[in-house]
Amino acid sequence: MIEIRNLTKRYGSFLAVDDITFEVEKGKILGFLGPNGAGKTTTMRIVTGFMPPTKGTAIVSGFDVVENPLDVKRRIGYMPETPPLYVDMTVEEYLNFAARLKQIPAKEVKGAMELACAKVDLNNVLGKVIKALSKGYKQRVGLAQAIIHDPEVLILDEPTIGLDPIQIREVRELIRSLAGEHTIILSTHILPEVDMICDEVVIIQNGKIIAKDTPDGLSKSMKGAERLTVVVEGPTEEVSSVASATEGVNSILESTAENGHCSLVLECDFKFHVRKSLSNVFSKKGWSLLEMKVKESTLEDVFIHMMSSSEEEEA
């Protein structure tokens, strides 16, 4: 459905995307993972026909974006990093414009708008001026614009960036629900996001692909990458021993105790059932679990891990 072939992009002498090649099958969600400045946006802008590549090309539903940009654009829905909104328009006016811009026949515009609004749940703000909407709603309007012509392919550039946790969850669910009908490329710099919604992952850094895998395969190769912080109300010694005995926990990196709480930093397998089994064993013991969170530094860990393992391979 989407083929990216030897794609290269230079900004002046700066090489932003360096000869990347990958494919996405119909109906799949591909996570395009990488730190800021890795070249994700650049790649997506080329695939959507916003800018031409320096070398290589992208092929969408059999159409080459360099040779037949209009055919590609007709088949793609794109949500840039900042939703491209005309903030003085109402949601309804904007979507009407987007529908016509994407050449939906006049008779079908209304139906297409209704369908898109139902999918992203916008019906209660249709008459509102876009600039008055919350960030989460703006994001949804951006998504509605991308899906309004029912494109075969969706390209979403960091769709959850800048949202609050509830909005993030909603948007992720929304994207999940769009898979199947649409083939999706989604960029992110958040590792768990890939695990939650993607079927495949491509990891890019400094414009180069450093890994292509499924989230499961990735997590297998990433043992020890995830760090969990847990705060439990219970005796430190016992809590530590119970935690380290739990399947998936590799080691305890830190443990501190203060007024009856003990706080641990665990290194675990990159899998979510670790958290579930931890909370189960703690509650069986009658200890309250006060806090559990994934340490934010995981992505760097992944990259350090990836980089070092790719160096090992080369050596």
Next chain:
Amino acid sequence: MKNVITIFNREFRSYFSSPIAYVVIGLFLVLTGVFFYLLMSSFLQYSANLQWQAARMRQPAPPVNVNHMIIRPLFSNISVITLFVVPMITMRSFSDDKKTGTLELLLTSPVTTAQIVAGKFLAAFSLYVIMALLTWVYPLVIVFFGDPDVMPVAISYIGILGMGAASVGIGVWISSMTENQIISAMGTFVVLLFLWLVGWFANFSSGAIGGFFQYLSIVEHFDDFAKGIFDTGHLMYYLSLCGITLFLAHQSIESLRWRS
């Protein structure tokens, strides 16, 4: 064509959903109104003088030429005032889309750059036409005081519209090069001012260069229209200027994709 209409509709409505259209039209009518008032009052004084003198000589008052005395200078003034308001009309054209990122929506939709440029130009030009045609009340007022020839008025309007097409084209082109509305407006003003003053430079240079400067002058070409002389050469100048600048706008949007 449908794509051009889609772009045009959004663009044209956006003028009226922000204060821009009202401010531009208001300012234009006030400025032209002031000049009209000044012209009218000096004309009335002049003709009253004539009548008074005629009465003293016990002779019928000689006819006064309102076309010559009011209409021609009025349209010259209008043409100059457009140089000031056109930058306000076109300043957002592409600049706003570049700044807010909506250009990314336009350029990744199945429309061509030429269609986008055409839609934006037509929207700005339509606002200009509405604004310019609202001045019809001035010639109408004159009908009560004199007997103007209609033809020269109509020809003057053709000149005003031609000049507008050229200056709006320039504005759209400049706005395609910057994401800053202020720079867009200032840049357009500077280019228009140059094309206006270049006729004046022409008076100081001789030969081919002088002739060339003369030819470039956007206001120089208007003189004949204001006199009621229709010359397709002048119209061609305006239309070519419009065509060239829209082509340049197209190239600047395209090259932006290649460069950035």
